Amino acid sequence: MSESPATAPSSDGKAVIIRTLGVKKVYGEGEAATYALQGVDSSIHRGEFIAVMGPSGSGKSTFFNMIGALDSPSGGRILIDEVDVAQLSASELAFLRCQKIGYIFQSYNLIRYMTALENVTVPMAFAGVSPEEARRRGMNLLDLVGLADRWDHRPIEMSGGQQQRVAIARSMCNQPKILLADEPTANLDLKTGQDILEIMQRINKERGVTIVCSTHDHRLLAVCDRIMWVRDGTIERVEEAKDIKIKVGSIGGEEH
Amino acid sequence: MKPIEAKNQVRLGPARCVQLALSGMSYRMFRSMITISILALAVAFLVHMLVYGLVSHETQTAAYHELQQSRQMAQIITRLTRPDSMRVVLDQLADDDDDVLAEYRAWSGVDGPTFDDARQAAQQVRDFDRYLGQLPEAGRAAVVGDRSTAELLERLRDPEAMADFTQTVENLAVAPPLGGYDRLTELVNERRPIMIEAARQIRQGHREAIRQVRAAYDNRAARALAAAPPAGFGQSLRDAGFAFDDGVLPGLEAFADRADDLATLARLVVTPEIRKAVARQTDVAPADVSLEQTLLYVDNDRRARWFSQTLIDGGADPRFTPERVLDLSEQFARERQLQAAAGPEAPTGEGGILGLPTRTKWLIALSFLVCVVGVANAMLMSVTERFTEIATMKCLGAMDIFVMMMFVVEAMIQGIIGGIIGIVLGVLLAGLRGGVEYGGLLANAGDALADVGIAIVLSLIVGMLLATVAAVGPSFVAARLAPMEAMRVD
Numbered sequence: 124m125s126e127s128p129a130t131a132p133s134s135d136g137k138a139v140i141i142r143t144l145g146v147k148k149v150y151g152e153g154e155a156a157t158y159a160l161q162g163v164d165s166s167i168h169r170g171e172f173i174a175v176m177g178p179s180g181s182g183k184s185t186f187f188n189m190i191g192a193l194d195s196p197s198g199g200r201i202l203i204d205e206v207d208v209a210q211l212s213a214s215e216l217a218f219l220r221c222q223k224i225g226y227i228f229q230s231y232n233l234i235r236y237m238t239a240l241e242n243v244t245v246p247m248a249f250a251g252v253s254p255e256e257a258r259r260r261g262m263n264l265l266d267l268v269g270l271a272d273r274w275d276h277r278p279i280e281m282s283g284g285q286q287q288r289v290a291i292a293r294s295m296c297n298q299p300k301i302l303l304a305d306e307p308t309a310n311l312d313l314k315t316g317q318d319i320l321e322i323m324q325r326i327n328k329e330r331g332v333t334i335v336c337s338t339h340d341h342r343l344l345a346v347c348d349r350i351m352w353v354r355d356g357t358i359e360r361v362e363e364a365k366d367i368k369i370k371v372g373s374i375g376g377e378e379h
Numbered sequence: 380m381k382p383i384e385a386k387n388q389v390r391l392g393p394a395r396c397v398q399l400a401l402s403g404m405s406y407r408m409f410r411s412m413i414t415i416s417i418l419a420l421a422v423a424f425l426v427h428m429l430v431y432g433l434v435s436h437e438t439q440t441a442a443y444h445e446l447q448q449s450r451q452m453a454q455i456i457t458r459l460t461r462p463d464s465m466r467v468v469l470d471q472l473a474d475d476d477d478d479v480l481a482e483y484r485a486w487s488g489v490d491g492p493t494f495d496d497a498r499q500a501a502q503q504v505r506d507f508d509r510y511l512g513q514l515p516e517a518g519r520a521a522v523v524g525d526r527s528t529a530e531l532l533e534r535l536r537d538p539e540a541m542a543d544f545t546q547t548v549e550n551l552a553v554a555p556p557l558g559g560y561d562r563l564t565e566l567v568n569e570r571r572p573i574m575i576e577a578a579r580q581i582r583q584g585h586r587e588a589i590r591q592v593r594a595a596y597d598n599r600a601a602r603a604l605a606a607a608p609p610a611g612f613g614q615s616l617r618d619a620g621f622a623f624d625d626g627v628l629p630g631l632e633a634f635a636d637r638a639d640d641l642a643t644l645a646r647l648v649v650t651p652e653i654r655k656a657v658a659r660q661t662d663v664a665p666a667d668v669s670l671e672q673t674l675l676y677v678d679n680d681r682r683a684r685w686f687s688q689t690l691i692d693g694g695a696d697p698r699f700t701p702e703r704v705l706d707l708s709e710q711f712a713r714e715r716q717l718q719a720a721a722g723p724e725a726p727t728g729e730g731g732i733l734g735l736p737t738r739t740k741w742l743i744a745l746s747f748l749v750c751v752v753g754v755a756n757a758m759l760m761s762v763t764e765r766f767t768e769i770a771t772m773k774c775l776g777a778m779d780i781f782v783m784m785m786f787v788v789e790a791m792i793q794g795i796i797g798g799i800i801g802i803v804l805g806v807l808l809a810g811l812r813g814g815v816e817y818g819g820l821l822a823n824a825g826d827a828l829a830d831v832g833i834a835i836v837l838s839l840i841v842g843m844l845l846a847t848v849a850a851v852g853p854s855f856v857a858a859r860l861a862p863m864e865a866m867r868v869d
């Protein structure tokens with residue numbers, strides 16, 4: 124895409140990496156129609172760690188699918204690096220999904236019949252990484268999420284939390300510039316959840332990876348930069364994390 | 380930090396594609412095996428139909444020809460023994476056997492047009508005979524009574540009898556014979572005498588021909604001549620006017636021997652002593668002992684030794700050794716097998732799949748359809764049950780073309796494996812079925828081997844092509860969906 128401008132400052136001067144303009148998503152038709160997103164305008168800055176929070180069914184996962192170019196919106200536009208994803212060719216879309224964005228799905232979406240290591244290497248195979256290199260990198264990543272000894276287990280032989288960690292390892296295998304994480308710590312115990320948050324924070328700070336992470340986990344507030352509150356398919360408000368931290372301090376560990 | 384550029388995804392080469400498809404298949408070994416077995420069954424069904432159809436057709440054709448040959452030999456021996464009877468001559472005149480007609484022409488000395496008239500008359504007599512046969516029972520009794528067709532025709536020369544006949548038939552309210560009474564009159568008064576005369580001359584000529592052949596060989600009996608055809612035998616037969624194919628000569632001796640022995644055996648088997656012994660051994664009532672039943676019983680060495688002993692004890696010629704008895708029994712069984720296999724109709728001349736009988740071709744078309752549906756269903760299932768997998772792969776950056784290639788390559792590999800297994804199964808099945816149906820006669824189907832080869836290659840191609848084509852459709856649909864849309868398909 125030659126017309127792509129290198130950077131486009133948002134109102135507060137920071138470069139915007141993902142922008143949504145009036146994005147709508149309707150599932151089903153007529154009577155059964157569900158309006159999952161009802162005109163979402165948002166901008167996500169390069170290198171920031173943004174938390175998406177909202178009650179169940181508010182449209183978080185739908186929003187992730189939109190900004191991850193995994194599903195087509197019913198209305199509105201999605202720009203990644205100021206390029207409308209609707210204009211990308213199939214090959215460019217595949218490149219985007221494979222090498223520029225890492226996904227951690229709420230339902231993991233591991234391939235049933237593959238081992239943990241093979242699952243992690245799939246996106247690398249698509250990126251043209253040689254099998255040997257892919258296995259090496261895959262093992263490192265599994266080690267990072269604490270599953271090195273389970274590399275040859277299949278998803279059904281693993282707990283929900285272990286599957287989630289395989290999904291996390293997979294999302295990072297092509298060193299994406301954007302990491303979209305849909306409740307990455309939902310099934311993890313406190314300790315492992317904390318570890319994962321630390322890993323995410325580290326790649327955010329050290330490698331400058333933009334992270335969009337939905338969660339009900341309030342610990343995320345400690346590591347993120349901004350929080351996007353979603354309700355009924357709209358963005359209620361976006362807050363700077365530092366403003367909230369004071370509030371959280373006062374209300375304690377109240378569940379959402 | 381650099382911004383994200385919109386680059387093209389890496390294109391994976393076909394080798395990598397095959398590699399991924401293969402590893403995909405081995406991951407899903409069990410499912411793959413089910414798909415392959417469905418493919419194999421579908422192909423096996425088709426191959427079995429094709430191969431069995433071809434082999435069966437060839438076996439029947441071969442059996443027909445073999446029987447035809449022994450019929451011919453039997454005919455030669457009879458016709459060398461005595462001239463054809465009037466009835467046989469008239470039948471043959473109405474028939475279209477070129478060889479026999481050539482003999483008759485040669486023997487009768489009747490010139491062309493007259494011979495053709497005689498033939499036409501013979502055919503009309505046959506038509507008339509059929510016509511009478513079709514009349515309702517009561518009507519036939521009124522018209523023919525207990526007379527033969529020949530007698531009736533002879534009587535109809537009398538105009539009064541003809542008028543009577545016409546009246547009776549008209550009363551029956553059926554169509555007139557031969558399309559009109561004037562043609563019947565013409566047949567009775569003009570053609571039939573020509574025919575009778577021609578037939579008489581043919582018989583005369585035939586008798587003459589036999590005499591000529593026997594004179595050439597010191598009046599030896601026909602059977603003795605046939606049993607050991609002397610040198611130049613074929614040529615002297617031809618000189619005497621017999622239409623003769625040298626190909627049957629070598630077999631003639633063995634055939635005549637066997638015919639001789641069988642005739643002797645038939646007489647021996649019903650002599651009281653042998654009959655009693657056979658009845659005791661085979662556990663049937665003495666009255667039911669027949670040559671046929673006895674020969675079928677004597678089907679192994681031990682029984683052959685027993686039967687030979689019984690015969691010789693009963694005063695038979697010592698030439699009925701156990702080996703000879705067994706040989707006769709085997710020949711007899713084979714003849715029966717041939718008769719069962721040959722079927723009533725003359726086989727079509729064409730070979731190959733197109734030369735098969737219409738019924739078989741329909742069955743093959745039907746099994747082809749079953750094959751198509753089976754394969755299409757197997758592939759459709761194997762693609763649709765993997766929609767979430769496809770969706771996941773697309774989420775992770777698989778190109779549409781890669782998704783399609785993966786399925787097509789997989790389908791091709793499954794098609795080949797399934798096809799080969801199917802062919803082995805189908806051929807085994809066809810062989811087994813043919814063996815049950817035709818037994819040893821199956822060995823005669825050698826000429827069909829080339830066609831069977833073609834059928835096998837065709838089936839393999841069909842299986843592979845079908846599997847591939849059937850996989851292209853659904854995987855194309857799957858590949859084009861947005862990843863999350865594909866994820867939602869169930």
Ligand SMILES: Nc1ncnc2c1ncn2[C@@H]1O[C@H](COP(=O)(O)OP(=O)(O)OP(=O)(O)O)[C@@H](O)[C@H]1O
Pocket residue numbers: 150151157158159177178179180181182183184185186229867
């Ligand atoms: N495939 C679908 N078909 C129909 N409706 C859907 C579909 N997917 C989501 N929805 C609806 O869209 C709305 C938003 O769903 P979404 O999955 O985005 O919620 P969420 O915020 O991720 O919830 P949770 O926190 O439980 O994951 C819900 O009302 C849901 O019922």
Ligand SMILES: [Mg+2]
Pocket residue numbers: 183184185229305
């Ligand atoms: Mg969700």
